[in-house]
Amino acid sequence: MSILLILLILVCIFAIYSIIPTLVIRAFSIGIFKSAHIKNKAALTFDDGPNPSYTPRLLDLLKSHGIKATFFVVGENAKAYPEIISRMHREGHTIGTHHYRHISNWLLTPREVKEQCRLAAETIEMITGKRPVYYRPPWGHLNLFVNWASRPYKIIMWSAILGDWRYKLGKDKLKQRLHKSLHEGAVIVLHDSGQNIGADQLAPEMMLQALEEFLQEKNDKIEFVPIDVLCQHEESKESLIEDNLNK
Numbered sequence: 001m002s003i004l005l006i007l008l009i010l011v012c013i014f015a016i017y018s019i020i021p022t023l024v025i026r027a028f029s030i031g032i033f034k035s036a037h038i039k040n041k042a043a044l045t046f047d048d049g050p051n052p053s054y055t056p057r058l059l060d061l062l063k064s065h066g067i068k069a070t071f072f073v074v075g076e077n078a079k080a081y082p083e084i085i086s087r088m089h090r091e092g093h094t095i096g097t098h099h100y101r102h103i104s105n106w107l108l109t110p111r112e113v114k115e116q117c118r119l120a121a122e123t124i125e126m127i128t129g130k131r132p133v134y135y136r137p138p139w140g141h142l143n144l145f146v147n148w149a150s151r152p153y154k155i156i157m158w159s160a161i162l163g164d165w166r167y168k169l170g171k172d173k174l175k176q177r178l179h180k181s182l183h184e185g186a187v188i189v190l191h192d193s194g195q196n197i198g199a200d201q202l203a204p205e206m207m208l209q210a211l212e213e214f215l216q217e218k219n220d221k222i223e224f225v226p227i228d229v230l231c232q233h234e235e236s237k238e239s240l241i242e243d244n245l246n247k
């Protein structure tokens with residue numbers, strides 16, 4: 001068999017395991033949560049932290065506006081900065097997992113996905129005493145078995161991802177995108193750390209400035225709530241439909 005044919009087969013196997021399931025699961029929302037049909041509520045979510053420079057400032061900002069958010073933290077960062085995780089928990093934010101290390105599901109076997117979720121969840125539970133319920137895959141990458149391998153955690157994706165990991169996007173453009181993406185039931189992703197591949201280290205500085213101005217300018221009725229509120233609203237709607245069908 002020629003090397004070219006072997007390469008082609010390997011590329012096909014990789015696509016079937018990683019890229020195709022990511023596209024299909026996202027397009028048809030199979031086993032994932034992206035947004036809710038709920039009045040006057042939306043969720044702000046922050047990935048990749050905690051970061052010792054930016055996350056405490058973000059927590060100060062959220063506190064000054066009375067906002068409860070959701071943090072999808074990387075397990076090894078949580079282990080390095082447990083006092084920031086304790087503060088998130090104390091101040092009423094929801095903490096979900098974002099793997100123990102920021103590794104793509106495209107490069108992990110199902111067993112490794114399970115291990116990454118378990119290790120991150122155990123680290124968070126050790127600090128807060130509360131086992132996380134929610135999981136966001138790094139880069140939003142899924143694979144053929146992720147729905148099974150990540151159980152019992154609920155996979156949370158988003159209705160808006162704004163490119164805030166690039167510093168050159170700029171504060172004004174990000175603020176514009178925040179205003180545009182905000183609607184009832186929206187799940188918005190931002191990043192409170194710029195340490196991962198593809199991100200700019202200073203990007204969270206720009207994000208914090210944009211978020212601060214956006215929150216000052218925002219004059220609608222939409223209240224930011226933790227992801228739990230949106231998920232539970234959708235679940236209660238589904239069980240109501242099931243009850244009605246069973247009657």
Ligand SMILES: [Zn+2]
Pocket residue numbers: 047048098102137138139196
């Ligand atoms: Zn991430």
